Amino acid sequence: MRRVVVTGLGTVNALAHDVPGTFAAFREARCGIEPLTFREAERLTMRIGAEVRDWRPEDRFPAKDLPLLDPVTQFALAAGAEAVAMAGLTGDLGPRGGVILGTAGGGIRTWEDSYRAVHAEGKTRVSPLVVPRLMHNAPASHLSIRHGLTGPVLAVSSACASANHALGLAMQLIRAGAAEVMLAGGSEAMLCFGGVKAWEGLRVLAPDACRPFSRGRKGLVIGDGAGVLVLEAEDHARARGARVLAELAGFGMTADAADIVAPGGDGAVRAMRAALADAGLEPRDIGYINAHGTGTLANDRAESAAILEVFGRQAPPVSSTKAMHGHAIGATGALEAIACVQALIEDRLPPTLGFLGPDPECPLDIIAGRARQVRVQAILSNAFAFGGLNAVLAFRRAE
Amino acid sequence: MTRAEIEAAVIEILARQLLLPVSEIAPDAGIEALGLDSLGKAEAIFALEERFDISVPFNANEPDQPDFDFSTVDRIVRGVEELIARKAG
Incomplete structure (x- = not known):
């Protein structure tokens, strides 16, 4: 079977607008969560989030293109350009290249602005470009146009697991011979009044901080951003002399088929085991888990219960980088994949912030507060979404 | 609004969520025992906020719920009474 490797990374998120800045933030354990600044944030009950700060689209995109680009697409284009440049992809890949991007909400801000115009402001018409702006495949399609990728291009949407599904499916397409190179990951731009208002109703947002696995945790904090990885057939990457950053070695996906929001059943356990088996790894080979x-x-x-069931008492160290970049919903798996690749390159495991002390019901080795210097051979990255959809990736050190 | 009126409204809201006749929900009934799941609870709280024009301080991540006791019908009624009084005050 063809191996699939990572040869490029790109990101825009609350910590930085590029990979070097994001790597530095993960090293330094910086938090990107701050008070929300968008229009009408003062009418929300939960007023913190991991917004992309100081984003100036007019500096990045031609004025003629901007009316077509919701922030969800802007973030994806910026991340994709960085990933392609890092991978050193220059030639025209054409039908041997493709894109799979995850997004949960798509162009939510375009929906919000347009409804506001016709309902609240009494206008009679909206921009003629609303439909191509807000569609879920806009980020993937713009990336294909920008980089001349004419093979498999599509969007996937599985709430908080979207980016993991995108990365896993892209890997499978390369293995199957349907493409040599895939840009894969996710993009999300949910931080606007309507996006957060919708989440408030579920009563799962934290008012103060994101504290994964900690006692005293009060819920999730939403983030914005995009992460794009260049996935490539190993032989293709070696032949062109590309630097291999890591191997995307395995993927497992399952459904709980139980509750529409509550996690439960054995879906998470089966997804982790499937990713291990797909990668040809044993639980003892895993040196770190980037948790959901x-x-x-x-x-x-x-x-925690699922990890203990798969790994037993010898479970590897665990952290959730969401405490730094926020829960970027359909993009979060891509931001976390970037953290995993960095961990393999730099022999440094990223931390969980905001940790006040262990929750007896989460008896794991939590990497709290600061990064941990450890050389590991392989990593799991979990995503468990609303809808009971589970997607787990297994990364291995580059040889 | 009298306590009896609030209680009747709370029971009506819970009954709609639980698909039960109002006569089967006693004032001292426990919410868990009635079988309300987490989404049902979120919907019931939304209905209370809309019905009484209040904002219920409830976070699903704090099981002991220091700000609003959602454990029995009586305690919900008391909590709603307090929130209405605070709004008036």
Whole structure:
């Protein structure tokens, strides 16, 4: 079977607008969660989030393109350009290249602005470009146009697991020979009044901080951003002399088929085991788990139980980087994949912030407060979404 | 609004969520025992806020719920009374 490797990374998130800045933030254990600044944030009950700060689209995109680009697409284009440049992809890949991007909400701000115009402001018409701006495949399609990728291009949407599904499916397409190179990851721009107002009703947002696996945790904190990885057939990457950053070695996906929001059953356990088996790894080979770790009561307890069931008492160290970049919903798995690749490159495991002390129901080795210098051979990255959809990736050190 | 009126409204809201006749929900009934799941609870709280024009301080991540006791019908009624009084005050 063809191996699939990572040869490029790109990101825009609350910590930085690029990979070097994000790597530095993960090293330094910086938190990107701050008071929300968008229009009407003062009417919300929960007023913190991991916004992309100082974002100036007019400096990045031609004025003629901007009317077509919701922030969800802007973030994806910026992350994709960085990833392609890092990978050193220059030639025209054409039908041998593709894109799979996850997003949960798509162009939410375009929906909000347009409804506001016709309902609240009494206008009679909205921009003629609303439909191509807000569609879920806009980020993937713009990336394909920008980089001349004419093979498999699509969006996937599985709430908080979208980016993990995108990365896993892209890997499978390369293995199957349907493409040599795939840009894969996710993008999300949910931090606007309507996006947060919708989440408030579920009563799972934290008012103060994101504290995954900690006692005293009060829920999740939403983030914005995008992460794009260049996935490439190993032979293709070696032939062109590309630097291999890591191997995306395994993928497992399952459904709980139980509750529409509550985690439970054996779906998470089966997804982790499937990712291990797909990668040809044993539990003892895994040196770190980048957890889904949302900071809600329900996720962190269910995820802890699932990890202990798969790994037993010898479970590897665990952290949730959401305490730094926020829960970027459909993009979060891509931001976490970037953290995993950095961990393999730099032999440094990223931390969980905001940790006040252990929750007896989450008896794991939590990497709290600061990064841990450890050389590991392989990593699991979990995503467990609303809808009972579980997607787990297994990364291995580059040889 | 009298306590009896609040209690009747709370029971009506819970009954709609639980798909039970109001006569089957006693004032001292426990919410868990009635079988309300987490989404049902979120919907019931939304209905209370809309019905009484209050804001219920409830976070699903704090099981002991120091700010609003959602454990029995009586305690919900008392909590709603307090929130209405605070709004008036």
